[in-house]
Amino acid sequence: MSKNIRIVIIEDDQIIREGYTLLIGQTEGYAVVNSYESFDDAAKTITDDNPDVILLDIELPGTNGIQAIPRLKRLLPHTYILILTVYESEKTIFEALANGASGYLTKNTPATRIVDSIREVKDGGGPMSVNIARMVIKSFQRNQESPLSKRETQILEQIAEGKSRSLIARDLFIDLETVRSHIKNIYLKLDVNSRADAIKTAKENKLI
Amino acid sequence: MSKNIRIVIIEDDQIIREGYTLLIGQTEGYAVVNSYESFDDAAKTITDDNPDVILLDIELPGTNGIQAIPRLKRLLPHTYILILTVYESEKTIFEALANGASGYLTKNTPATRIVDSIREVKDGGGPMSVNIARMVIKSFQRNQESPLSKRETQILEQIAEGKSRSLIARDLFIDLETVRSHIKNIYLKLDVNSRADAIKTAKENKLI
DNA sequence: TCAAAATCCCCCCAATAGGGTGATATCTCG
DNA sequence: CGAGATATCACCCTATTGGGGGGATTTTGA
Numbered sequence: 001m002s003k004n005i006r007i008v009i010i011e012d013d014q015i016i017r018e019g020y021t022l023l024i025g026q027t028e029g030y031a032v033v034n035s036y037e038s039f040d041d042a043a044k045t046i047t048d049d050n051p052d053v054i055l056l057d058i059e060l061p062g063t064n065g066i067q068a069i070p071r072l073k074r075l076l077p078h079t080y081i082l083i084l085t086v087y088e089s090e091k092t093i094f095e096a097l098a099n100g101a102s103g104y105l106t107k108n109t110p111a112t113r114i115v116d117s118i119r120e121v122k123d124g125g126g127p128m129s130v131n132i133a134r135m136v137i138k139s140f141q142r143n144q145e146s147p148l149s150k151r152e153t154q155i156l157e158q159i160a161e162g163k164s165r166s167l168i169a170r171d172l173f174i175d176l177e178t179v180r181s182h183i184k185n186i187y188l189k190l191d192v193n194s195r196a197d198a199i200k201t202a203k204e205n206k207l208i
Numbered sequence: 209m210s211k212n213i214r215i216v217i218i219e220d221d222q223i224i225r226e227g228y229t230l231l232i233g234q235t236e237g238y239a240v241v242n243s244y245e246s247f248d249d250a251a252k253t254i255t256d257d258n259p260d261v262i263l264l265d266i267e268l269p270g271t272n273g274i275q276a277i278p279r280l281k282r283l284l285p286h287t288y289i290l291i292l293t294v295y296e297s298e299k300t301i302f303e304a305l306a307n308g309a310s311g312y313l314t315k316n317t318p319a320t321r322i323v324d325s326i327r328e329v330k331d332g333g334g335p336m337s338v339n340i341a342r343m344v345i346k347s348f349q350r351n352q353e354s355p356l357s358k359r360e361t362q363i364l365e366q367i368a369e370g371k372s373r374s375l376i377a378r379d380l381f382i383d384l385e386t387v388r389s390h391i392k393n394i395y396l397k398l399d400v401n402s403r404a405d406a407i408k409t410a411k412e413n414k415l416i
Numbered sequence: 417t418c419a420a421a422a423t424c425c426c427c428c429c430a431a432t433a434g435g436g437t438g439a440t441a442t443c444t445c446g
Numbered sequence: 447c448g449a450g451a452t453a454t455c456a457c458c459c460t461a462t463t464g465g466g467g468g469g470a471t472t473t474t475g476a
Contacts, residue, residue: 097349100352128345130328130335144285159370181423196375357453359453372433372464388434391433403434
């Protein structure tokens with residue numbers, strides 16, 4: 001026995017919604033069990049749909065897609081959420097992922113890729129459009145041209161972990177005064193004069 | 209005129225290295241300009257190869273792949289690095305990406321996907337194997353069952369930004385003593401008694 | 417060989433962190 | 447409705463910290 005993957009679509013544009021429904025419904029092994037034009041609409045009955053995967057748009061009337069994610073998660077803890085949107089701003093992407101989305105596709109994604117991604121999400125993958133994946137990877141990467149030396153960077157990291165000077169000194173097997181000295185240089189280079197500002201500046205410039 | 213994508217392979221296993229060379233060399237538009245069995249070996253002449261993309265293994269004799277990334281970046285600032293390895297530990301993956309890798313594929317990746325990924329990397333994408341992508345996405349996600357209340361989470365975030373109690377109080381428009389009180393509750397719930405430990409525990413459990 | 421980096425040392429003092437022990441108002445959920 | 451969680455504020459204490467000064471020496475890398 002082969003069970004279909006149960007899919008719900010939340011998308012306000014009727015044309016797109018029906019397009020996806022048709023596309024996915026045609027595909028062997030996939031079943032669109034319901035579709036809604038807003039989260040507020042979906043919230044009432046979506047638990048009865050018992051979907052495996054929800055295709056979710058970001059721009060929705062009322063509750064937007066980002067806000068909808070944690071609520072959907074609460075309604076359906078074991079359902080995967082796949083974002084399908086035109087939004088490509090970094091903020092939106094990271095919010096969506098942080099809120100619990102399992103994948104993020106932009107709307108120019110080819111039909112076959114969408115269908116594949118639904119399967120992928122259900123199999124524990126994390127499908128992303130190429131440009132999204134690039135942004136995600138970039139978010140991990142440090143600034144290569146940091147003004148800070150290795151040691152300074154290392155110490156700044158520990159500061160960002162909330163460690164006191166003495167703890168840092170102990171953990172790095174150096175003197176308390178050395179830590180102090182490094183911190184002074186860090187402040188000089190970053191043109192700040194407090195831990196909070198140093199961390200802020202460092203994060204903004206991806207130094208840590 | 210169509211220019212080939214210039215590729216260099218750094219991989220210690222001869223069989224695999226020759227396999228990739230053959231596979232990629234056969235493909236229209238791709239040229240393997242050189243291959244090495246270690247970074248230390250490659251370092252001497254790789255700048256002459258002038259590659260667009262480097263396929264890099266993690267487990268290498270001498271300098272390992274992770275350490276090799278920043279050095280390759282220094283030698284060839286405009287070259288993309290694509291990791292191709294059996295390693296799937298979270299630590300390795302995030303280190304590789306943080307060090308400047310543009311993509312991360314595991315060795316069970318189908319041949320066609322490898323070839324596609326090279327193109328993708330050159331076009332500004334960030335190819336990842338499905339399981340890698342899942343880990344990367346998961347790394348963005350918070351623990352849904354945090355013991356901390358919203359306010360406590362918010363305050364813990366500010367602590368992780370290096371802010372002092374008084375700064376937090378000012379920014380949240382609450383009394384210094386209230387901040388204190390929240391922090392005490394955070395410490396209670398996390399069973400810690402310092403900022404550093406709170407941040408550590410919180411990060412381990414993805415509470416922030 | 418020469419500059420940058422890393423290491424260590426001293427002064428000062430206000431601010432901070434963390435421990436203890438409370439109170440009160442609101443909110444939420446069964 | 448009522449218990450428990452949450453958010454707010456108060457005052458006690460003291461050791462530690464953080465940041466601003468001023469320096470010096472050694473190690474390292476290009």
